[in-house]
Amino acid sequence: NAGVTQTPKFRVLKTGQSMTLLCAQDMNHEYMYWYRQDPGMGLRLIHYSVGEGTTAKGEVPDGYNVSRLKKQNFLLGLESAAPSQTSVYFCASSYPGTGNQPQHFGDGTRLSIL
Amino acid sequence: GDSVTQMEGPVTLSEEAFLTINCTYTATGYPSLFWYVQYPGEGLQLLLKATKADDKGSNKGFEATYRKETTSFHLEKGSVQVSDSAVYFCALGNTGGFKTIFGAGTRLFVKA
Numbered sequence: 001n002a003g004v005t006q007t008p009k010f011r012v013l014k015t016g017q018s019m020t021l022l023c024a025q026d027m028n029h030e031y032m033y034w035y036r037q038d039p040g041m042g043l044r045l046i047h048y049s050v051g052e053g054t055t056a057k058g059e060v061p062d063g064y065n066v067s068r069l070k071k072q073n074f075l076l077g078l079e080s081a082a083p084s085q086t087s088v089y090f091c092a093s094s095y096p097g098t099g100n101q102p103q104h105f106g107d108g109t110r111l112s113i114l
Numbered sequence: 115g116d117s118v119t120q121m122e123g124p125v126t127l128s129e130e131a132f133l134t135i136n137c138t139y140t141a142t143g144y145p146s147l148f149w150y151v152q153y154p155g156e157g158l159q160l161l162l163k164a165t166k167a168d169d170k171g172s173n174k175g176f177e178a179t180y181r182k183e184t185t186s187f188h189l190e191k192g193s194v195q196v197s198d199s200a201v202y203f204c205a206l207g208n209t210g211g212f213k214t215i216f217g218a219g220t221r222l223f224v225k226a
Contacts, residue, residue: 004157031212033213040218041218042203042216042217042218042219043158043203043216045213048212048213050212056212058213090157090158092157092158096212097207099145099146099206099207099208099212099213099214100146100163100165100207101207102148102160102163103158103160103214104159104160105157105158105159106157107155107156107157108155108156108157
């Protein structure tokens with residue numbers, strides 16, 4: 001029972017490098033989300049998607065891009081990594097609903113930018 | 115806009131002590147309310163939820179009651195265990211959109 005799977009689990013980048021974080025879910029969820037978690041700041045929404053082929057900005061979208069080409073996958077890209085993007089990144093998914101559906105989270109990607 | 119405020123941590127308790135973590139919210143309409151738990155090195159997982167006023171969510175000995183008159187959803191457990199050590203997040207389901215609003219999290223340490 002995989003649920004939400006994030007790859008990679010850890011990564012160290014140098015400033016200016018690019019990378020893509022992959023999120024895959026096997027629950028046939030319509031909605032998917034990317035968050036970052038920083039000490040003392042809780043979870044902040046980066047981008048989200050309400051269906052295949054759709055994406056929307058969250059509260060901290062700058063420096064990130066996303067794509068949802070397949071329903072089960074949601075990719076988060078960093079085109080030119082900056083030290084301020086050092087964080088733990090979480091992907092989540094849920095069924096559609098008027099805010100009453102819980103989100104299911106992956107175990108996170110720990111990203112360090114040197 | 116909608117928001118969630120929860121008590122700052124860390125909260126440190128001895129095993130078998132009573133736990134309360136306060137959570138209050140601001141929202142328009144009638145949001146659903148959630149508590150999530152995050153164990154070290156893992157993602158958040160749903161602990162319990164309540165979808166309307168006076169509903170009580172419960173799971174694993176934890177309880178929370180949706181109080182519309184006080185806009186609160188406090189988490190309680192009668193007797194905590196060392197294994198309950200984690201970060202707890204109160205959250206609100208945004209009825210007007212697609213997002214969940216999370217509180218800042220409260221870290222709980224339980225000593226043997």
